[in-house]
Amino acid sequence: MHLSGKNIIGNSLSAEGRSTFKAVNPATGEELEPAFHEATSGEIDRAVRDARTAFWEYRNVSRKEKARFLESIAEEMIALGDNLLRRCTDETGLPEARLTSERGRTVYQLKLFAQLVREGSWVDARIDAADPERKPLPKPDVRSMQRPLGPVGIFGSSNFPLAFSVAGGDTVSALAAGCTVVVKAHPAHPGTCELVGGAIRRAMEKCAMPDGTFSLVHGRSTDVGLALVEHPSITAVGFTGSFRGGKALFDAATRRPFPIPFYGEMGSTNPVFILPHMLREKKEAIARDLSVSVTQGVGQFCTNPGLVFLQRSHEGEAFKGELSKFIAEVEPGLMLTPEIRNNYQAGIEKLEKVKGVSVLSGERKEVTGNRGVASVLQTGVESFLQEKIVEDEVFGPSTVVVSADNKEELLRAANALHGHLTATIHGTKEDLAEYADLVAILEQKVGRLIVNGYPTGVEVCHAMVHGGPFPATTDSRTTSVGTAAITRFTRPVCYQNVPAQLLPAELRDGNPLGIWRLVNGERTRS
Numbered sequence: 001m002h003l004s005g006k007n008i009i010g011n012s013l014s015a016e017g018r019s020t021f022k023a024v025n026p027a028t029g030e031e032l033e034p035a036f037h038e039a040t041s042g043e044i045d046r047a048v049r050d051a052r053t054a055f056w057e058y059r060n061v062s063r064k065e066k067a068r069f070l071e072s073i074a075e076e077m078i079a080l081g082d083n084l085l086r087r088c089t090d091e092t093g094l095p096e097a098r099l100t101s102e103r104g105r106t107v108y109q110l111k112l113f114a115q116l117v118r119e120g121s122w123v124d125a126r127i128d129a130a131d132p133e134r135k136p137l138p139k140p141d142v143r144s145m146q147r148p149l150g151p152v153g154i155f156g157s158s159n160f161p162l163a164f165s166v167a168g169g170d171t172v173s174a175l176a177a178g179c180t181v182v183v184k185a186h187p188a189h190p191g192t193c194e195l196v197g198g199a200i201r202r203a204m205e206k207c208a209m210p211d212g213t214f215s216l217v218h219g220r221s222t223d224v225g226l227a228l229v230e231h232p233s234i235t236a237v238g239f240t241g242s243f244r245g246g247k248a249l250f251d252a253a254t255r256r257p258f259p260i261p262f263y264g265e266m267g268s269t270n271p272v273f274i275l276p277h278m279l280r281e282k283k284e285a286i287a288r289d290l291s292v293s294v295t296q297g298v299g300q301f302c303t304n305p306g307l308v309f310l311q312r313s314h315e316g317e318a319f320k321g322e323l324s325k326f327i328a329e330v331e332p333g334l335m336l337t338p339e340i341r342n343n344y345q346a347g348i349e350k351l352e353k354v355k356g357v358s359v360l361s362g363e364r365k366e367v368t369g370n371r372g373v374a375s376v377l378q379t380g381v382e383s384f385l386q387e388k389i390v391e392d393e394v395f396g397p398s399t400v401v402v403s404a405d406n407k408e409e410l411l412r413a414a415n416a417l418h419g420h421l422t423a424t425i426h427g428t429k430e431d432l433a434e435y436a437d438l439v440a441i442l443e444q445k446v447g448r449l450i451v452n453g454y455p456t457g458v459e460v461c462h463a464m465v466h467g468g469p470f471p472a473t474t475d476s477r478t479t480s481v482g483t484a485a486i487t488r489f490t491r492p493v494c495y496q497n498v499p500a501q502l503l504p505a506e507l508r509d510g511n512p513l514g515i516w517r518l519v520n521g522e523r524t525r526s
């Protein structure tokens with residue numbers, strides 16, 4: 001396997017910058033070859049200008065050809081075979097089995113968007129016929145549909161080096177929408193980024209997509225990402241990563257002379273509520289399954305359940321004992337990077353110092369290497385309400401159990417929550433009837449509500465919402481997973497009294513593409 005360490009600018013490789021960096025194997029601390037060239041401002045400018053030029057052609061590529069392009073990316077990713085998995089394991093420490101399933105998810109995602117584009121109805125075509133006889137004024141012919149925004153800047157996260165990275169959800173939804181893409185490679189897995197970027201390049205060549213449809217720029221300094229967000233020809237940004245990074249780039253996007261949509265998918269603590277009857281009936285099973293959800297992938301998931309609410313009781317105490325026992329049995333796991341491990345450790349230490357918080361499990365055993373010890377902490381609703389830091393994401397295998405004195409206090413805690421990606425309720429039929437008001441509160445707080453399950457594991461499908469109110473994301477109206485993610489990179493355009501030959505095919509009389517449309521208020525394919 002040969003890696004060049006160069007930026008991919010359209011159909012060519014480029015290494016103009018003198019500043020370089022290497023990936024580090026988190027298991028051994030060893031630097032991995034080759035050195036990657038940080039993109040210069042000239043290279044970033046070229047990538048975006050090429051994306052702008054390519055956009056004029058790519059936006060009009062037929063839906064069949066676009067679908068074929070997305071499928072071709074999937075095929076080229078699979079063709080990378082074990083080389084991709086090996087490099088990715090070296091850069092992230094994630095086990096090969098996990099990466100194999102993440103690759104499967106990424107490939108499935110590309111194919112699902114290909115189906116969506118080929119079918120075509122996602123554009124939400126609407127037609128209201130003219131009525132020249134209407135009094136007192138004639139009614140015009142009004143038609144509208146979703147159209148692509150233009151070149152999009154994309155940032156992936158370290159914990160999903162395939163599914164939320166170069167050919168991940170943001171890239172596929174932007175390309176499916178008809179946008180061209182410039183990806184900022186994640187510096188924790190630059191070799192993986194180069195391999196997947198190469199797969200996209202080959203798919204572009206195979207499908208004769210315009211040069212500049214896709215580019216990949218490297219950088220360890222935050223200047224590269226900032227320059228991409230600030231480039232005047234970038235029309236939207238998709239970001240997955242930390243709150244700190246997402247908020248900094250969101251601020252940069254809104255400070256621009258021409259502010260642009262910024263879809264920041266950031267961290268979350270994903271509160272779990274265990275209601276009284278369920279606690280009585282299934283405390284041990286929930287403690288065991290919750291400990292798996294908290295610690296799988298060494299807790300490095302944005303959907304990790306970091307807060308557990310219950311009411312004080314004998315059962316509640318027994319549950320905490322069970323949860324602590326299961327968590328204490330989990331071996332310290334290898335984390336993605338030394339920075340993430342250090343931040344995790346610092347986050348736990350900060351929590352331990354909060355008034356009213358105590359440790360249930362997570363004794364700091366002597367751990368070697370870049371490993372994180374799973375932890376359970378506890379507190380009461382009073383402290384939770386006063387010390388807002390308890391609600392902040394600690395990225396790693398930890399959770400805080402918050403005890404309420406009664407139902408009113410539990411609802412008060414729920415009401416005080418800020419935005420999260422998910423909320424989970426464990427309840428019997430009786431509990432759910434009694435706590436219907438909790439459901440109503442949580443619906444205001446999250447993008448996805450789960451009953452009697454666990455938040456880790458996000459299904460890629462049409463109805464998924466992976467989003468939520470701030471600070472989980474910077475725009476709660478959308479999702480970053482599932483086919484609805486496509487409209488982040490489009491806007492509706494209305495055509496009034498526009499002659500047929502100037503209309504997009506989706507809006508022409510006779511429905512030449514055979515898609516579902518809303519014609520005079522009626523959903524039809526005719």
Ligand code: NAP
Pocket residue numbers: 155156157158159160164184185186187188219220221222223225226240241242243244245246248249265266267268301302303340393395421466472480
């Ligand atoms: P990260 O450090 O924020 O990195 C994400 C990307 O943003 C990287 O390319 C990074 O480049 C860039 N970046 C970060 N700060 C920046 C700044 N100030 N200016 C310019 N660029 C900046 O996040 P991570 O460690 O990869 O991922 C872990 C986090 O992602 C967790 O908080 C997790 O919950 C969250 N996450 C969220 C989702 C979701 O869908 N909501 C999914 C997965 C992960 P540099 O490293 O060069 O700064």
